[in-house]
Amino acid sequence: xxxxxxxxxxxxxxxxxxxxxxxxxTVMVGMLLFIASEVxxxxxxxxxxxxxxxxVAPEPWEPPPGGELxxxxxxxxxxxxxxxxxxxxxxxxxxxxGDAGKLKMWTGITLALGVLFLAGQLYDYSQLGFGIADxxxxxxxxxxxxxxxxxxxxxxxxxxxxxxxxxxxxxxxRNHIAVEAVSIYWHFVDVVWIAVxxxxxxxx
Amino acid sequence: MATTTLEPQAGAxxxxxxxxxxxxxxxxxxxxxxxxxxxxxxxxxxAGILALVVRSELxxxxxxxxxxxxxxxxxxxxxxxxxFLFIIPTLSGFANYIVPLQLGAxxxxxxxxxxxxxxxxxxxxxxxxxxxxxxxxxxxxxxGYAPLTSDRFSPGTGTDLWIIxxxxxxxxxxxxxxxxxxxxxxxxxxxxxxxxxxxFVWTVLVTAVLILLATPxxxxxxxxxxxxxxYGGSFFDPSVGGNPIxxxxxxxFFGHPEVYIVILPAMGVVSEVLPVFSRKPLFGYKAFVFxxxxxxxxxxxxxxxxxxxxxxxxxxxFSFMTALIAIxxxxxxxxxxxxxYRGKLMLTxxxxxxxxxxxxxLIGGISGVMLASPPIDFHVQxxxxxxxxxxxxxxxxxxxxxxxxxxxxxxxxxxRRLNEPLGKxxxxxxxxxxxxxxxxxxxxxxxxxxxxxxxxxxxxxWTYLNLASTVGAFMIAVSVIPFLINVVASLINGEPAGDDPxxxxxxxxxxxxxxxxxxxxxxxxxxxxxxxxxxxxxxxHVAERPDDLEEHSEDDVERRGGAA
Numbered sequence: 001x002x003x004x005x006x007x008x009x010x011x012x013x014x015x016x017x018x019x020x021x022x023x024x025x026t027v028m029v030g031m032l033l034f035i036a037s038e039v040x041x042x043x044x045x046x047x048x049x050x051x052x053x054x055x056v057a058p059e060p061w062e063p064p065p066g067g068e069l070x071x072x073x074x075x076x077x078x079x080x081x082x083x084x085x086x087x088x089x090x091x092x093x094x095x096x097x098g099d100a101g102k103l104k105m106w107t108g109i110t111l112a113l114g115v116l117f118l119a120g121q122l123y124d125y126s127q128l129g130f131g132i133a134d135x136x137x138x139x140x141x142x143x144x145x146x147x148x149x150x151x152x153x154x155x156x157x158x159x160x161x162x163x164x165x166x167x168x169x170x171x172x173x174r175n176h177i178a179v180e181a182v183s184i185y186w187h188f189v190d191v192v193w194i195a196v197x198x199x200x201x202x203x204x
Numbered sequence: 205m206a207t208t209t210l211e212p213q214a215g216a217x218x219x220x221x222x223x224x225x226x227x228x229x230x231x232x233x234x235x236x237x238x239x240x241x242x243x244x245x246x247x248x249x250x251a252g253i254l255a256l257v258v259r260s261e262l263x264x265x266x267x268x269x270x271x272x273x274x275x276x277x278x279x280x281x282x283x284x285x286x287x288f289l290f291i292i293p294t295l296s297g298f299a300n301y302i303v304p305l306q307l308g309a310x311x312x313x314x315x316x317x318x319x320x321x322x323x324x325x326x327x328x329x330x331x332x333x334x335x336x337x338x339x340x341x342x343x344x345x346x347x348g349y350a351p352l353t354s355d356r357f358s359p360g361t362g363t364d365l366w367i368i369x370x371x372x373x374x375x376x377x378x379x380x381x382x383x384x385x386x387x388x389x390x391x392x393x394x395x396x397x398x399x400x401x402x403x404f405v406w407t408v409l410v411t412a413v414l415i416l417l418a419t420p421x422x423x424x425x426x427x428x429x430x431x432x433x434x435y436g437g438s439f440f441d442p443s444v445g446g447n448p449i450x451x452x453x454x455x456x457f458f459g460h461p462e463v464y465i466v467i468l469p470a471m472g473v474v475s476e477v478l479p480v481f482s483r484k485p486l487f488g489y490k491a492f493v494f495x496x497x498x499x500x501x502x503x504x505x506x507x508x509x510x511x512x513x514x515x516x517x518x519x520x521x522f523s524f525m526t527a528l529i530a531i532x533x534x535x536x537x538x539x540x541x542x543x544x545y546r547g548k549l550m551l552t553x554x555x556x557x558x559x560x561x562x563x564x565x566l567i568g569g570i571s572g573v574m575l576a577s578p579p580i581d582f583h584v585q586x587x588x589x590x591x592x593x594x595x596x597x598x599x600x601x602x603x604x605x606x607x608x609x610x611x612x613x614x615x616x617x618x619x620r621r622l623n624e625p626l627g628k629x630x631x632x633x634x635x636x637x638x639x640x641x642x643x644x645x646x647x648x649x650x651x652x653x654x655x656x657x658x659x660x661x662x663x664x665x666w667t668y669l670n671l672a673s674t675v676g677a678f679m680i681a682v683s684v685i686p687f688l689i690n691v692v693a694s695l696i697n698g699e700p701a702g703d704d705p706x707x708x709x710x711x712x713x714x715x716x717x718x719x720x721x722x723x724x725x726x727x728x729x730x731x732x733x734x735x736x737x738x739x740x741x742x743x744x745h746v747a748e749r750p751d752d753l754e755e756h757s758e759d760d761v762e763r764r765g766g767a768a
Binding site for chain 1: 239313314317336362378381383386390416418419420421422423424425427430431433435436437438439441442444445446447453454457536625
């Protein structure tokens with residue numbers, strides 16, 4: 001037992017610990033770090049995509065016989081998801097002003113657009129004419145778009161929770177960190193889709 | 205700057221829970237840390253028994269104990285469990301317990317996520333092991349190379365369970381990494397700038413960044429493998445356009461940073477233990493920090509040195525980058541030796557394990573630089589030379605670090621000292637057994653014995669070295685007995701440790717042993733990376749006028765603190 005230890009806990013003094021509360025909120029730091037790990041996860045999946053393309057060469061990189069990608073539908077889905085990023089952000093700006101009513105409206109619209117995207121993707125899958133087991137093109141196509149879809153689903157679950165909490169009046173101009181965190185995640189999912197769409201549909 | 209009152213309310217009603225429910229539902233970083241460590245050691249014993257099965261079979265030529273398939277399962281499970289469920293989680297457990305204390309924080313940033321990342325671990329571990337119940341565990345080696353893992357060559361459920369279990373354990377690691385980084389950036393005590401953080405915290409920070417960026421890539425690879433095996437995918441199947449080498453790229457892009465994920469926290473432990481028992485500050489604190497960051501950065505550019513013999517990688521680049529890692533590692537050797545030099549050495553058990561780490565890790569490092577050279581690597585690829593190298597790094601390095609941490613922080617965690625003579629018995633049996641088990645493997649590898657074989661010819665001249673290695677393995681197993689006796693006996697009837705039995709430097713020694721749930725009643729001022737040393741030995745000018753100190757450089761403070 002050293003002299004120092006008794007010195008730092010004098011009996012009878014108030015028990016105080018000061019904590020830093022400056023800079024980015026803790027929840028946002030956590031969410032951004034989680035997104036960084038998600039970037040690396042999709043990085044791994046994109047690596048499998050480009051590796052497959054390189055392995056197939058000099059054979060043409062195209063869907064298996066009998067199947068064709070639906071460019072028009074994918075473009076519509078892209079437009080839906082990009083608009084949902086805007087509606088999400090309108091909701092964030094609303095609650096920053098303290099407008100909980102507008103937050104509910106914009107979150108609801110964002111969630112509806114997200115669900116529409118997922119439904120459109122499932123419809124696309126049902127029409128494509130090739131499956132995950134049909135050569136390496138089918139494998140990487142369904143893995144990339146499928147795992148992106150799973151992330152949209154995760155984001156939609158987050159939006160549902162935000163909507164439910166907003167309905168109960170849990171958010172205000174000062175207290176809405178969960179909205180900010182889910183919105184960042186939603187934008188991330190949107191950006192991943194832009195990368196997936198560009199890679200699969202535009203980079204032919 | 206906000207002020208939070210942490211004093212428990214005197215009039216609050218007593219909240220009663222059963223002992224079991226309390227541990228199952230706890231979100232206290234200290235209890236979670238202990239859960240991590242206990243869980244890690246249970247898997248250590250399980251994987252150790254598998255190692256004994258492997259070594260017993262190899263003791264003499266011929267198949268005496270197990271058949272080839274059981275042997276393959278044994279070494280696969282041994283490697284997977286040791287790495288993913290013993291070393292990484294156990295070091296995470298110490299980090300969980302110690303990092304918030306060293307930062308002067310009341311808990312981790314996300315306590316409930318912390319509990320989740322722990323509970324995914326036993327679940328993942330049980331899934332991996334449960335292969336034994338469903339027709340045999342995974343048997344492709346812990347690296348799981350394609351196409352051996354394809355459903356054609358490994359049709360068993362064990363491989364699928366291995367994939368799912370590893371994905372869960374990886375997710376646990378990622379969530380833990382998010383938690384550590386956030387804690388370190390957001391929860392530091394007033395005055396604790398980044399360059400006043402204890403070195404263990406620095407190594408945990410760099411480790412967490414590596415986990416955050418490397419582990420998701422493995423998850424992607426595991427998912428690809430699962431799709432290949434179960435849904436007819438063809439990522440790794442060359443007959444329909446896939447590429448088996450892709451698995452090696454993905455696995456080692458994770459796998460090499462993973463080597464540093466395993467070793468960096470152990471280096472951090474050693475860098476805490478050496479200064480305390482040399483009675484000196486760590487020599488070259490900032491150099492050590494930059495070397496740690498340098499290792500972290502370089503670790504992402506060396507993965508293909510595991511793939512030299514595939515012919516699919518650019519040898520000069522990966523060879524050069526690998527050799528470069530010797531530089532920051534060499535800096536750390538100088539840090540440690542400089543800390544020991546003219547120190548007042550106290551050869552306690554944690555210090556012995558730290559010294560064991562330095563010497564054994566040096567051997568592993570030297571054989572690592574040898575393997576970085578393609579001509580040597582081509583010669584010894586997949587031989588016991590590689591097995592010797594990786595055990596000198598993982599066991600001689602990380603596991604010695606785990607035991608150093610266990611002996612060093614046990615008094616803080618339990619309030620009891622471990623028995624020193626028994627600890628020294630543990631160390632010496634462990635140290636001699638380790639070298640007897642693994643040093644002969646260098647020679648076995650150089651004379652051509654391949655790894656992952658269950659049998660060898662009596663004419664090959666490998667018999668005596670293998671027998672020595674097996675004896676060493678059993679010595680390591682025996683060495684654990686005094687450790688366990690020591691832990692149990694000390695928990696029941698150990699000498700009370702007091703708050704600061706070692707006269708430590710860092711904040712975990714500034715609270716009671718074990719600390720209260722809220723960690724600190726009051727925090728001492730932090731003016732250097734050794735706030736406790738400062739407090740106990742820095743009376744007079746330094747202690748009285750803390751504001752004055754802000755104007756001086758850290759080195760200045762350190763010098764005066766040390767001189768007082």
